Amino acid sequence: MSRTEVLESVDAAVAGIEDGSTVLVGGFGLAGMPFDLIDGLIRQGATDLTIVSNNAGNGEVGLAALLKAGRVRKVLCSFPRQSDSYVFDELYRTGRIELEVVPQGNLAERMRAAGAGIGAFFSPTAVGTPLGEGKEQRTIDGRDYVLEYPIKGDYALIGAHRADEMGNLVYRKTARNFGPVMATAAATTIAQVTEVVPTGSLDPEAVVTPGIFVDRVVRVDARHYTVQGAR
Amino acid sequence: MVSTSSTHALTPDELAAIVARDIPQGAYVNLGIGQPTKVADHLPEGSGVVLHTENGMLNMGPAATGDQVDPDLTNAGKVPVTELPGASYFHHADSFAMMRGGHLDVCVLGAFQVSAYGDLANWHTGAPDAIPAVGGAMDLAIGAKQVFVMMTLFDKQGRPKLVPTCTYPLTGVGCVSRVYTDVAVFDVGVDGAVVRETFGIEVGELQERLELPLS
Numbered sequence: 001m002s003r004t005e006v007l008e009s010v011d012a013a014v015a016g017i018e019d020g021s022t023v024l025v026g027g028f029g030l031a032g033m034p035f036d037l038i039d040g041l042i043r044q045g046a047t048d049l050t051i052v053s054n055n056a057g058n059g060e061v062g063l064a065a066l067l068k069a070g071r072v073r074k075v076l077c078s079f080p081r082q083s084d085s086y087v088f089d090e091l092y093r094t095g096r097i098e099l100e101v102v103p104q105g106n107l108a109e110r111m112r113a114a115g116a117g118i119g120a121f122f123s124p125t126a127v128g129t130p131l132g133e134g135k136e137q138r139t140i141d142g143r144d145y146v147l148e149y150p151i152k153g154d155y156a157l158i159g160a161h162r163a164d165e166m167g168n169l170v171y172r173k174t175a176r177n178f179g180p181v182m183a184t185a186a187a188t189t190i191a192q193v194t195e196v197v198p199t200g201s202l203d204p205e206a207v208v209t210p211g212i213f214v215d216r217v218v219r220v221d222a223r224h225y226t227v228q229g230a231r
Numbered sequence: 232m233v234s235t236s237s238t239h240a241l242t243p244d245e246l247a248a249i250v251a252r253d254i255p256q257g258a259y260v261n262l263g264i265g266q267p268t269k270v271a272d273h274l275p276e277g278s279g280v281v282l283h284t285e286n287g288m289l290n291m292g293p294a295a296t297g298d299q300v301d302p303d304l305t306n307a308g309k310v311p312v313t314e315l316p317g318a319s320y321f322h323h324a325d326s327f328a329m330m331r332g333g334h335l336d337v338c339v340l341g342a343f344q345v346s347a348y349g350d351l352a353n354w355h356t357g358a359p360d361a362i363p364a365v366g367g368a369m370d371l372a373i374g375a376k377q378v379f380v381m382m383t384l385f386d387k388q389g390r391p392k393l394v395p396t397c398t399y400p401l402t403g404v405g406c407v408s409r410v411y412t413d414v415a416v417f418d419v420g421v422d423g424a425v426v427r428e429t430f431g432i433e434v435g436e437l438q439e440r441l442e443l444p445l446s
Binding site: 080 | 288303304322324350403404
């Protein structure tokens with residue numbers, strides 16, 4: 001038995017998430033979005049959350065539904081403004097949600113640093129721009145950098161494709177996106193997958209997220225959702 | 232001698248073809264959201280160019296249609312795409328390491344403004360009611376070995392978008408090497424703007440309409 005718990009229900013998987021938590025939420029648009037865990041979090045009731053995710057929700061599903069339910073105090077993301085991000089837009093314009101815009105690569109690397117035990121790092125991204133203002137700057141080998149600090153989550157909610165009973169994960173296509181990085185960066189990582197297979201049946205060479213980074217796994221039905229721009 | 236290779240300003244497709252022409256054989260390339268995406272349609276057969284999409288894929292194929300649409304496979308604009316043989320998937324930190332680490336050869340981006348010194352403004356108009364959204368623009372701007380900008384030379388009010396100093400908030404400093412526009416191609420950088428090619432306009436007229444010295 002490994003430390004990773006394979007749980008029978010989504011509600012059990014999101015149990016215990018406290019008010020005021022910082023929650024890393026996987027997905028790029030809808031790809032890799034842990035829809036069922038977010039719906040579970042809405043039922044669970046935790047509020048005053050800080051959400052770290054690439055976007056700020058699409059339509060009224062997934063992250064947008066959590067925002068609409070009024071549970072989120074602040075969003076850290078790279079790209080909140082999309083054609084179907086009207087839930088966030090309304091909250092932001094009426095001053096009911098805080099926003100910190102972080103360049104996408106810095107967002108990923110700040111979580112990578114948190115997961116890897118790095119105290120801070122110098123990034124060339126955003127030097128000389130409004131998003132680099134007020135940050136400690138250093139020139140190294142003739143190139144300018146700004147100091148960036150890790151983003152650590154209390155929880156990470158991620159969507160993966162398949163898990164084994166030890167919590168080893170594989171992903172599917174570009175739905176991988178932030179999942180592997182977020183899994184490393186949270187105190188408790190919760191993964192929803194469409195299949196849980198017996199230990200020993202995943203090819204160890206193909207495991208993307210080793211089970212050490214995964215605390216809870218829950219199987220959910222594959223969800224069919226429409227995608228922006230589909231034709 | 233600057234060549235004038237067209238009798239008219241270029242259409243977006245003609246411009247995409249000009250950019251595609253200048254992408255080296257076998258290059259690893261990221262095409263920004265919007266106009267730059269068109270460049271993919273003009274890469275010659277057998278170019279060996281490998282397209283990178285920052286949401287975690289190399290050797291991305293064309294847009295998906297019909298049964299090919301898979302919600303787990305999209306480009307950075309969240310449009311469903313396809314994979315080509317030899318494709319690979321990776322997570323976001325690796326994807327941006329490919330940029331920031333200087334592994335990508337070329338990145339093609341759109342812009343609101345570019346300065347003669349290669350400063351780029353393409354993420355925010357600075358309008359007070361605009362919701363700021365940067366995505367991967369700042370990482371892309373400083374990441375690739377060469378950053379090409381693709382834009383119209385003048386905005387809808389006829390104001391030049393190639394400027395002495397950007398007035399919109401910057402995306403990156405001194406990061407652009409070449410600017411492809413509907414009427415001319417420029418090299419930009421520490422020495423200022425140099426005209427490489429014009430389309431349906433004389434250099435003299437170009438000089439009159441721009442507020443910066445051209446060499």
